Amino acid sequence: MLTAPAALALIASPAVAMPKDALQAVISDPRQPLAPGCVAAVFDHGEMTQFRAAGYADVKAQRPLDENSLFYAASLSKQFTALAAATLIAKGQLSLDDDIRQYLPQMPQYAVPVTVGMLMHHSGGIRDSLSLLRLAGMENAGAASKQQALDLLYAQADTAFMPGTQYSYSNGGYLLLAEVVESVAQRDFADYAREAIFAPLGMEHSYFLNDKEPEPGSFAHGYIKENNNLDVRNSFPRFSGSGGLMLSMADLARFERDIEIERKVWTPEIARIMLTPGRFSDGSPVRDGSRDMGYGGGLHIGPYKGAYRVQHGGSAEGYKHNYVRFPERHQSFALMCNRGDWSAVERMERLIDAVAGAADAADGAGQLSAATENPAVAAAEMPKAPSGIFRSDELDATYHLMPEGKRLRVTISSPLTGKAGRTLMFERQADGSYAAQSFRLHVRAPVAAGAAAPARISISRGATGEIALHPVQKDRP
Structure with missing residues (x-):
């Protein structure tokens, strides 16, 4: 098991050459020294070669961020939900081709069955659970219970489109994927993830929320900027599947080490499941149109400046994260921030460029364009x-x-x-x-x-x- 001191020892490795202040500059805010911030890390062949922290986990208490600070991981959680499912698939207890009603009989019977693979690859037409909560009038979807979110999903008379024909990113799909894992494993999803992933890898501080509050003082508060003030905003759901993971950089280092070196959980079969992009029912590859990337097990997969890239972001009101791997280079980058007014994508591109000496960051990280209106309609x-x-x-x-x-x-x-x-x-x-x-x-x-x-x-x-x-x-x- 990799202990916290061992994780710190990895930081000193000189495998990746980089100016000492370059990484710190990416995550620092010189205008607001007493503010939330980020932790950032660079990994080479499974070893953490660079680590920096800037800002506070709790501004009022002046508790600084460090490698053991727990963040609400938001959608970084999805790869761990997919990994939990992949462990069952590798054991032959679950298949990507299974109809989810085999495990979730509460779901309506649609004209075209939704499969486990469709949940994993966002191609099942399952409506987004957080959007359904808001459409039902809940202003703060973070206050919802898991059962309230599930009840709305179970009440949907139809899917948003014919399953297996389109890509549409869905938190609802990943909430159901966690429920499938729970049904097959015959224990709470959070417990299974701990037994199958976190415990074997020594990720001793990380865990999935299970309709309970995280322990006060144990995690980094999320912050948003309102009227030029930074206000605490821990408005994230307390259940898991689409989100719900509480994660530290030290524990992510243990996960990265398993991918590259130890392979206790990340076996070749697991890697195949996680890194194989999904396909639509007609055999064509699932594509995320906004990024022009494939989608595997909770992971976007595609090129970055000619290199094979595997990545996923995470975003909640007060948290912004990004985790990028370049498998062919055996190099990875991770960034976790507890301030909602920063773009993790933009800072990640700066981080990668600082390390790799790349030119300008790739395009495509801008804001989504607003819905196009047709002025010709009289x-x-x-x-x-x-x-x-x-x-x-x-x-x-x-x-x-x-x-x-x-x-x-x-x-x-x-x-x-x-x-x-x-x-x-x-x-x-x-x-x-x-x-x-x-x-x-x-x-x-x-x-x-x-x-x-x-x-x-x-x-x-x-x-x-x-x-x-x-x-x-x-x-x-």
Whole structure:
């Protein structure tokens, strides 16, 4: 087992030449010395050759970040969820081709079965669980229980698209993958991950959350910048699968060592499962269109400046992370930050360039473009602004729509919102839809002819796909 002192000893290795202050400069904020920050590491052939920390795990208590600081790992967790599933696949207890209803009979029976592989590769059309919670009116999805998230997934009458035909990143899919692991292993997912991964590798401080708060003082708080102040924001879900991993850099060093050297868990068969990109039902490779990369076991796989790259990020409100491996070079980079106003992707590119002496960082790390509006749609062609009360059984939520000029006041009521509900002001868009934050309310002309025929209303968030809202009653004058 690699002890903490041993992990620290790895830092002194000179295998990767780099100016002493280059890595520190990537993660430091000279304008705010008393602030949250990052830990960063460089690995060569499984050995940690560089480590730097800057900032505080707890600004108020002035507890500094170090190699043992636990971070909420956000979507870095997905590769460990996939790894847990891969250990069962390697044992012959699970198959990527299995219908998930074999293990989760609570799921609806869709026209095309969703397989374990589709969950792992984001090609099953499973709606995003965090988006469903928000569509059901929950403002802070981090306050939800695992059962509340699962209940919404189990209530979906259909998938966002035909399973096996598209790629759509889904936290819901990975929550279900953890449930599959739990069903096969016949124990809590967090317990199985500890027994199958963390304990064998000596990752003694890392663990998956299981609907419980992390121990106070044991982890790095997340921070966001509001009104020029850095405020604590530990608004992350307390359940696991899509996220939920509490991870330190010292423990990540133990994982990296197993990949390159020890291979206690990362066996050749496990590596094949994790690093083989998924395929759609027609045999074509699963591609993440925004990155033009394949997707394996919780890992984006594709080129970076001509090199074979395996990577994944992690993002929560107060946390930004990135973990990149170059298997052919036996070189890896990890960055974990507890401040939500920094871009881990941008800082990772600077880190890689500082080590590798690359030229400019590759393009493609910019913000996603906003939805394109079609100004050619004339106002006369747009359906009348909807009003009234609409319901979705899939969300167990009621939407009360009230037009206010070109805006639409929407109050969402559900078991997740409390009595007051949640009210949002939607702005009308050029294509006739209404938008508020990341929500989109779609209003389409009625199928039936006649002035009395109701418009078709649906709601979506991100890539969840549209969920129909059905009229309950009309507003009366």
